[in-house]
Amino acid sequence: MMSTYGYVRVSSRDQNEDRQLDALRGMEIEERNIFIDKQSGKDFERPQYKRLVRKVRREDLICIKSIDRLGRNYTEIQEQWRYFTKEKGADIVVLDMPLLDTRRGKDLMGTFLSDIVLQVLSFAAENERTNIRQRQAEGIAAAKARGVRFGRPQIIMPEYFGKTVRSWERKEITVEEAVRRCGVSESTFYRRLREYRAEKRA
Structure with a gap:
């Protein structure tokens, strides 16, 4: 029997996952089938993601809010997408991009169009991460130039x-x-x- 799963990732423990959860609940996914990781996507040492991978079977459905929940860069997103759809034989729905729904258009043309959209969105996700890192680096450099100090404040020892x-x-x-x-x-x-x-x- 086909099962539907949802996956949520936020980058840190103080970020709110409600927006992603609300979107998945709108798909009427059972709470026990929603997997949540609260850590960076810099690697795939994510316990809930690994649980999801073990659970998914052929013809199951995986729902995610946006394509960058699958990975941190173009290559990883592509690899994870193909792993689920080709090796596992599961379907994926990206709620922010209805064109990325492998349940539709399983013919050659449908697969071709999905692949194009996937490549474009994967590139956009990686490009955005690169831009964010660049803006952060530029901001830190500008702050240091103004004399702003980063890290723990220096503990001043007493004169004695x-x-x-x-x-x-x-x-x-x-x-x-x-x-x-x-x-x-x-x-x-x-x-x-x-x-x-x-x-x-x-």
Whole structure:
């Protein structure tokens, strides 16, 4: 008996998947047949995607909101599409692009048109990712040029850090006391201690 599955992916845990879920529920897919991954599409180490792959059988139907849910670039989208449709013998429906519905036009002309649309949309998806990365890189470069600093804020050690270190080295105080005086974690204390000693040797 044919089953219908849905697949949802959002790039991070704080992104909302409701838009994709609403579209899949509109296809009357059972909740237990909707697989959701909340992580980047940079690789296919996605547990729910792997579950979907194991579940799908010949003549099953897979629904996705947009073509880029299948992969991160042109090649991967093409590979995943062909894996499901050719090797698994399943059908795919892309809800954002009704032309990409393998249930229709299974003759030579229908397959030809689907392949053309798939290639165009796969290229567009990869091109958009490339443009986003380029805009991000340009934005970061411009921010750095303005003096904006990225990463964790630098922890400023107290002026008496050197004196505290010397007391600790002479075993006058414990590391716990040294950490308490400096108001930092033990790992930060040791990291700054290495930096302090390196500066003293320089």
